[in-house]
Amino acid sequence: MLHIDEKRLLKVFQDKGKEILDINEVQLPKEKIMRVSLWLKGKNLLDIEEKKREKVKVVNKKPFPERKIANYLKEIGKNEIEIKELKNILDKEEINAALGAIKRKGIAKVEKGKIIFDNLDYYDEEEEILKRLEGKYLDELSEEEKKYLNILKKRGYLDIDEEKEIKLKLTEKGKELIKEPIVIEEEINQLNREIIISGKWRKAKIREYDIKAPTKEIYPAKLHPLTRIIREVKEILLSMGFKEVKSPLVETEFWNFDVLFEPQDHPAREMHDTFFLKYPCKGEVPKDLLERVKEVHLKYWRIFDKSVSERLILRTHTTAATIRYLASLEEDEKVKPHKVFCIDRVFRNEAIDYKHLPEFYQCDGIIMADNVNFNNLIGVLREFLKRLGFEKVRFRPAYFPFTEPSLEAEIYLENKGWLEILGAGIFRPELLEPLGIKKPVLAWGIGFSRLAMLKYGLTDIRDLHKNDLNWLRRV
Numbered sequence: 001m002l003h004i005d006e007k008r009l010l011k012v013f014q015d016k017g018k019e020i021l022d023i024n025e026v027q028l029p030k031e032k033i034m035r036v037s038l039w040l041k042g043k044n045l046l047d048i049e050e051k052k053r054e055k056v057k058v059v060n061k062k063p064f065p066e067r068k069i070a071n072y073l074k075e076i077g078k079n080e081i082e083i084k085e086l087k088n089i090l091d092k093e094e095i096n097a098a099l100g101a102i103k104r105k106g107i108a109k110v111e112k113g114k115i116i117f118d119n120l121d122y123y124d125e126e127e128e129i130l131k132r133l134e135g136k137y138l139d140e141l142s143e144e145e146k147k148y149l150n151i152l153k154k155r156g157y158l159d160i161d162e163e164k165e166i167k168l169k170l171t172e173k174g175k176e177l178i179k180e181p182i183v184i185e186e187e188i189n190q191l192n193r194e195i196i197i198s199g200k201w202r203k204a205k206i207r208e209y210d211i212k213a214p215t216k217e218i219y220p221a222k223l224h225p226l227t228r229i230i231r232e233v234k235e236i237l238l239s240m241g242f243k244e245v246k247s248p249l250v251e252t253e254f255w256n257f258d259v260l261f262e263p264q265d266h267p268a269r270e271m272h273d274t275f276f277l278k279y280p281c282k283g284e285v286p287k288d289l290l291e292r293v294k295e296v297h298l299k300y301w302r303i304f305d306k307s308v309s310e311r312l313i314l315r316t317h318t319t320a321a322t323i324r325y326l327a328s329l330e331e332d333e334k335v336k337p338h339k340v341f342c343i344d345r346v347f348r349n350e351a352i353d354y355k356h357l358p359e360f361y362q363c364d365g366i367i368m369a370d371n372v373n374f375n376n377l378i379g380v381l382r383e384f385l386k387r388l389g390f391e392k393v394r395f396r397p398a399y400f401p402f403t404e405p406s407l408e409a410e411i412y413l414e415n416k417g418w419l420e421i422l423g424a425g426i427f428r429p430e431l432l433e434p435l436g437i438k439k440p441v442l443a444w445g446i447g448f449s450r451l452a453m454l455k456y457g458l459t460d461i462r463d464l465h466k467n468d469l470n471w472l473r474r475v
């Protein structure tokens with residue numbers, strides 16, 4: 001069944017006896033032609049071919065300044081003029097253009113401050129070509145015309161317009177269809193009271209619905225892909241019984257490193273890995289805990305300086321949030337089990353490239369409970385990754401200053417192989433001791449950007465933040 005507008009369009013082909021039409025040949029509003037063409041394309045009766053073409057447009061219709069000089073001389077009956085007199089007949093900027101063109105084309109001699117013409121009715125190819133170029137398409141120009149095109153563009157006589165050429169082409173099926181005469185009878189789109197009461201509906205042709213008719217795509221508002229992943233991970237962890245915690249973006253080295261048993265001379269603490277605050281550069285550190293942490297550091301690392309602990313930095317990992325949570329527990333809470341996570345931004349002083357940004361998202365989680373062990377950690381991570389959509393997972397031993405034993409989880413991706421996705425382990429007793437925590441604590445941290453890249457098939461992490469509308473509409 002064809003819609004009346006589809007018939008109208010097909011009839012244009014029939015009446016003109018053509019198989020290909022430029023949309024300018026169809027006497028209907030462009031919007032409508034495009035809509036109807038899409039319908040016909042959906043029915044495999046028509047193909048739409050779009051081509052961008054560049055077209056020459058003459059933007060200055062005045063004669064060239066060199067011609068103005070010649071015309072002027074003809075009028076006053078002379079064949080030469082002093083250059084300094086030119087300002088009487090030309091605009092300032094025209095003078096240089098005229099002199100340049102006269103020399104370039106050899107129209108007249110320029111000598112001793114004078115312009116001398118042999119022939120005031122000189123022939124100028126440039127002028128002839130300018131007349132010819134108007135409205136021509138760039139891809140139809142001859143080599144010579146192209147050469148003049150650039151000159152004339154520079155002289156400000158021409159511009160290039162982009163034009164969209166849309167051709168409608170009947171398919172084989174379409175050609176077959178227009179062999180039969182197309183009869184256009186008025187259809188009723190909508191029944192109304194008058195049509196029903198008068199009984200017109202008995203004879204009228206009522207338009208059928210075509211629920212498969214292609215329509216313009218619409219792009220409803222939606223959340224940014226990164227926000228969606230963050231929410232998805234939150235949902236998963238909440239459903240696994242974890243509670244969300246937060247901690248400051250601006251953090252002391254104490255919470256970011258010391259409490260996590262990272263020695264104060266650890267290379268990760270240096271400027272090239274960590275962002276330091278200039279003002280204020282120092283933060284507050286809890287006295288009692290500092291003393292206990294210091295004791296452990298001196299015992300194992302033989303180095304500890306309070307002024308290092310107090311330095312303010314931008315948090316480099318969200319492990320600072322989970323450790324802060326553990327430290328905040330009151331005595332009566334320490335005997336209970338705890339499962340918390342933190343998803344938030346972290347910062348590292350990295351050069352920006354396809355897989356590094358100085359600011360990115362991490363998610364850390366901990367489980368504190370009696371008798372939990374390395375196997376439980378692997379089990380929980382396996383479940384977490386499975387809920388994220390990664391079925392094939394393997395674990396390898398790893399090293400982190402704050403966990404022992406430690407592991408790295410890798411996921412398997414078709415065509416990519418094994419990819420490292422998270423780090424985990426059991427918090428060291430040296431770290432738990434100053435916090436007064438006696439139960440084992442399983443901990444893990446996962447980078448989000450990596451996850452988002454995998455999920456959305458990106459090869460460059462920067463694409464996640466480019467806000468390219470075409471991409472955002474599709475994902």
Ligand SMILES: N[C@@H](Cc1ccccc1)C(=O)O
Nearest residue numbers: 317319423424425443444445
């Ligand atoms: N914080 C570590 C990840 C990690 C968290 C918790 C335990 C072990 C490792 C990182 O940023 O790489």
